[in-house]
Every structure is written in structure tokens, then in C-alpha cells.
Amino acid sequence: MIKALLIFYFIFSISNAFSKDIPVIVISPGKNLQSKSSVGSDVEVISNKTLKNSNEYFIGDILDNNLNGINLFQSGGYGTVSGVQLRGQPKRYTTVYIDGVKVSDPSTPSNDYYFNNLMSGSFERVEILKGAQSSLYGSGALAGTIQLFSKKGREGNNNDINISKGSFNSKKVDLSFDGKNNKYDYFIGFTNFSTDGESAMRDNNEKDGYRNDSLTMNYGYNLNNNFRLENYLYYNDSLLEYDSVNNSQNDLEASDDQQAIYTGRIINKNRNFKNTLSYNYTYVLRNTTGNDKKNYYGYRDAINFLSEYNFNLDSKIIFGFENEFDKAELYNYYTDSAYSESDEAIYSQYFDLQLRRGEKTFTTFGLRRDDHTTTGDYYTGRLTASHMLDNYTKLRGNFGTSVRFPSLYSLHHGNRLVVKENLKAETGKSIDIGLEKFFPQHNINLSATTFFLEYKNDIKGWASHSGGVGEKYYSGGGLYALNNSNSKTESYGLELQTNWKPNNKYDLGFGYTRTESYDGTTCDDPDSTAGPGTAACIDEMNVRIPRHQINLIGKKNFNNNLSQTLKIKYVGERRDLGNINNNFEDVILSQYFVADLFTNYQFLDTYNINISAKNILDKKYSEAYEYKAPGRSINFMLKINY
Numbered sequence: 001m002i003k004a005l006l007i008f009y010f011i012f013s014i015s016n017a018f019s020k021d022i023p024v025i026v027i028s029p030g031k032n033l034q035s036k037s038s039v040g041s042d043v044e045v046i047s048n049k050t051l052k053n054s055n056e057y058f059i060g061d062i063l064d065n066n067l068n069g070i071n072l073f074q075s076g077g078y079g080t081v082s083g084v085q086l087r088g089q090p091k092r093y094t095t096v097y098i099d100g101v102k103v104s105d106p107s108t109p110s111n112d113y114y115f116n117n118l119m120s121g122s123f124e125r126v127e128i129l130k131g132a133q134s135s136l137y138g139s140g141a142l143a144g145t146i147q148l149f150s151k152k153g154r155e156g157n158n159n160d161i162n163i164s165k166g167s168f169n170s171k172k173v174d175l176s177f178d179g180k181n182n183k184y185d186y187f188i189g190f191t192n193f194s195t196d197g198e199s200a201m202r203d204n205n206e207k208d209g210y211r212n213d214s215l216t217m218n219y220g221y222n223l224n225n226n227f228r229l230e231n232y233l234y235y236n237d238s239l240l241e242y243d244s245v246n247n248s249q250n251d252l253e254a255s256d257d258q259q260a261i262y263t264g265r266i267i268n269k270n271r272n273f274k275n276t277l278s279y280n281y282t283y284v285l286r287n288t289t290g291n292d293k294k295n296y297y298g299y300r301d302a303i304n305f306l307s308e309y310n311f312n313l314d315s316k317i318i319f320g321f322e323n324e325f326d327k328a329e330l331y332n333y334y335t336d337s338a339y340s341e342s343d344e345a346i347y348s349q350y351f352d353l354q355l356r357r358g359e360k361t362f363t364t365f366g367l368r369r370d371d372h373t374t375t376g377d378y379y380t381g382r383l384t385a386s387h388m389l390d391n392y393t394k395l396r397g398n399f400g401t402s403v404r405f406p407s408l409y410s411l412h413h414g415n416r417l418v419v420k421e422n423l424k425a426e427t428g429k430s431i432d433i434g435l436e437k438f439f440p441q442h443n444i445n446l447s448a449t450t451f452f453l454e455y456k457n458d459i460k461g462w463a464s465h466s467g468g469v470g471e472k473y474y475s476g477g478g479l480y481a482l483n484n485s486n487s488k489t490e491s492y493g494l495e496l497q498t499n500w501k502p503n504n505k506y507d508l509g510f511g512y513t514r515t516e517s518y519d520g521t522t523c524d525d526p527d528s529t530a531g532p533g534t535a536a537c538i539d540e541m542n543v544r545i546p547r548h549q550i551n552l553i554g555k556k557n558f559n560n561n562l563s564q565t566l567k568i569k570y571v572g573e574r575r576d577l578g579n580i581n582n583n584f585e586d587v588i589l590s591q592y593f594v595a596d597l598f599t600n601y602q603f604l605d606t607y608n609i610n611i612s613a614k615n616i617l618d619k620k621y622s623e624a625y626e627y628k629a630p631g632r633s634i635n636f637m638l639k640i641n642y
Helices: 002-017 048-053 059-066 408-412
Strands: 042-046 070-074 082-086 094-098 123-130 144-150 156-166 170-180 184-195 210-222 227-241 254-270 273-289 294-312 315-332 337-357 361-372 376-390 393-404 426-439 444-456 459-465 468-473 480-484 488-500 506-519 548-557 562-571 574-576 587-589 592-603 607-614 633-641
Touching: 042 059, 048 059, 048 123, 059 070, 059 082, 059 123, 059 548, 059 562, 082 094, 170 633, 315 408, 337 408
Parallel strands: 094 144
Antiparallel strands: 042 123, 070 082, 123 144, 156 170, 156 633, 170 184, 184 210, 210 227, 227 254, 254 273, 273 294, 294 315, 315 337, 337 361, 361 376, 376 393, 393 426, 426 444, 444 488, 459 468, 459 480, 488 506, 506 548, 548 562, 562 592, 574 587, 592 607, 607 633
């Protein structure tokens, strides 16, 4: 932690020699639109331009390749289980929203979200808000939130067609239609993706196929100058052939999954007030086939009210309530019985005060109360500050507390729950300090963030093997008992990012993340003799979190129509969990470099050709134990806009 602070201080000390205005970028980290210069939290934005020009099929890959402090792990190729980890924390500590709707799966053991089926074609912007954010976003936002915004209608009537063909017999078709006038706007998008794939398991050559069909519909109608109606619908149907640890040599097993998301809202604007009333519905079906056929159903209904009052320039108060109702139907592994049903509810109230003091200082104070039907009341809060040292230098800070309630699985499913009746919510806190700086003489922008996160009462899972209850924590298994631990989990580190545009031909980017993330008291100092890889510490390091990660991006514009981008990523060693094949002994995943090359060619203002060569050096590496990452692949994409 001291090292990170010293580096941050050095960067801060040299910053005052340069000048450039901070650009005005409008984002929505506080559930309302704000200029980026007024935001004290660490927030990153993947713009519509980046998404439009991206050659990636999936949102998870875009997050992994463009942002610091984010780690994506995937157990194989397209469609296999993938999760996004923020700041050294498991995926269950990051909440994900699509157009304001929480999209975690209530039927999973950890009530988290997997990115493996989320295609990129229907989204226009992504915002990542780092640090504890429970005061605004409720349960689960210990490490941060990821918000995705779907495409809206543009002026006139527009039609887009994207066609892709590539390695592993991969095929993708995107069709979209959108429009807008003074009265209404609409967007309809459909995506079909299929691939023969390759084996997800190490030392196995059979293919794991994958199919994905997605439908997105967005409709807005202006009743008058004060009232607007909005409807959003997302539906996804996917089929994945997968390899399990116990049956790795064939594809008897598959997962046929469905997800539906709907939100309807009415918005009223009257002078300085803006009120939004919405109803959200989420449905998830996970259907496993083969020798172990099981269905898992997850449902979520939510009624939300949000009110915003702007009483001065960049000064406002927002307040609201959220009523969330979760339900799951799960097969009971322990009794091999029929499905059992469970449900819980969360009743929440919150407010957030955003103040502008003078021309340079912005502060935010928020407070939230969550009433969970089983674990009771919890209060969370946040305090942020943003100060413009001059027109070109921004200093920001964020402190927040957080809460994560036990999942339905934790509370109601499984016969070997150790102290189920005494389960409490997990609680945490985080702080981060950051600096954003422009260097106009060299056309360089720089950001540096140091962070610290801690949470307690972490809910543990023990894998059941040899007829008993094991001693180690396994995050993804179905056979486990649950208990509260007296230990604490900590994560701290440093994020550095810079972009340099020396001229109109070149764009260069560099990102570095140092993360120390560990569980318990044995590993209080990972730099001591009880460091990563030692017997005293290996069982305590958080799973699949690299201590060092580097992202390099270089783009060359040959002319107005032709550009080429090279992306290089380095990921350091990570701890992972063992399985039945190695007697459940923990392992260390090797470090790796991977390079991708992308080529874009625009012609006739209507057509765009993208060629992506991923893992061009055909590196062999793993992001999860016994599962291999895809080898070299080449994909061709034609985009037609008219």
C-alpha cells in the first residue's frame, strides 16, 4: 500500500507543469447524468465509438481488452462460463445492469452474473463504476458496478447489417432497424452467432459447439413535453456443448439457457424535477442436458421510483425506493428430489446529495437502507469529492460501505448447511484516490488510482468430497455447506493508465494494474515470506486474480479509411482451485502474453470491413484450471449501414 501511495504522490507532484481543459463527458454513475469532471468515484466509459469500431463479438472481451482493474476469466472458448472481476474480487461482488435492470441470476449459488452470452451488437455505451457503491445500487456492489446502455433510435430511419465469418466455422449476423422523430424513437436488433468451437478442456481435441440468438427492442414515446414512456426488452437463447471435469472426453453434457429482461418506465419532467417510475422483470432458465439433466429457474420482479431535484447548477438531490422480489426453483442435489422453490425480498430507500461548491469542487453524500426479509436491516453510505486543481488537473476520492445479502441457494437449498439459520449479510468498505491529468505539449493524458477494499462476514462454501465436508473454499461447486467466517478479505493496489497521440497517424495506450488480494489473516503481508505461492499463503490468495496485469494498445491510421490496431496483454501468475483430478489441491496458473491484431477499412461511407487476428502467436495458456484458452483465430466482418 505504501508503494502505491508513493507512486501516486510522484505522479501528482509532476502534474502541475502542464495545462489543458478537462473535456466534458456526460455519464450516469449516480443514476443521473453528470459531467465526468464532477464525479468523485473512479468511473470508466467505453464509448459508442469504441463499441461501433470493435471487432469483438462479446461485451466481456471488450471489457477485458480496454480497461484497467478488470480481469476476465473464461473456461474455454466462445460461450463457456466467464466472469468479470473488479479490483481483485470475485465476480459476485460486482453488480451488472442493462438499462437500469439488475441482471444477476437468482438461481445461481452466488447470485452473480456470467458474461458468456452477452453479445456486443445492441449496446451503445458501457460505464464501469469502481469501489463500494451499495448506497446507490444495493446488494452486491462491493467492488463496483457495470452498466450497459442499449442502442436507441437515431434521427430518420436506419438499417444496419453486420456479417462475420471466421475460424472454428464461426458465423455471426447482426440486423438492426432504428428511427426517431419528435414523437417516438425505436430500436430493434437481432443477433445470430454460431461456432463449431474447439475443446475447452486441456489435452482434448473434440469440438465444443456454441449457438447464441439475441433480440433487443427499445421503444420510447413522448406523451407531451412533460411525460415520456419507455419500454425495453432483451431476450437471449443459447446452447453450449461443454466439458466437465468428470466427463471431459465427450459432449454428453450441454447447457441450453434462456434469459429475458423487460423494463417499462414512465418519466415526468417538470421544471427542476425529474421523476421515474419503473417496473423490471428478469427471467432465467438454465437447462443442463445429458447424463445429469437439471433445470434451474430464476425470477426477479422489481418496482423502482427515482426522483431528482436540481436546485442549482450541478447541485441536486436524488432519492428513491426499490422493492425487489427474487425467486428460484432448484433441483436438490443432496436428496435427488424434485425442485424446491424459494423466495426473498429486499425493500430499499436511499438518497444522494450532489453539491457543487464554487467552480472547482464537487462533493457527494449518499445513504441507503436495505431491509432483507431474512437477514434484516443494513445501512450503507458513500462520500465522494472531486476538485479541479486547475483547468486541466482533477483530483478525486471516494469512500463507501457496502452489503451483499446471502443468495437464495445459500439460505434455502442443500441439506448440509452448517449454520444456515445464522447467516448474515457480507459487509465491506472501500476507499480510492485518483488523479486525472492532461499533458497538452505532448498530447498525453494520464490517470492514476490507488485503492483499498475490505469485506467481512464472507459466506464460505465447502466442497463435499469423500463423504465429508472439505476444508477449502470452492466458489463454483454445487455440493457445499455454508457458514460465516470470522476472517476478512482485503484487496489493494494501483491502476495506471496513459494515452498518447503524437500525431494524426498514431494512438498509443498503456495500462498497468497491481493488485494484492487475499483472504484471512495468514497472508497479511503478501510481500513477506508468506507471499504468493508459499505454503502459508497460497490458500488465502483470491482465486484467478493476477498481481500484475499490463495492457498495451497501438493504433496506426494509414489514411482516413484504413487503420490497424495491435493489442498486447500480459497477465501474471494466479491462484486457482483444484478439483477431483488433483485431490482438490490448489494450483498456480502460469503467466502469459497474448497479442491481437485488428484491421478496419471504411469505403463508400456505407461499408466497413474488419479483420481480426486473435492470439496471433497461438499462445497456449489457461484462465481456469484444466481449461484452455482458444488458439489462433481469424475473423472477417462486413458492416453495412444505410
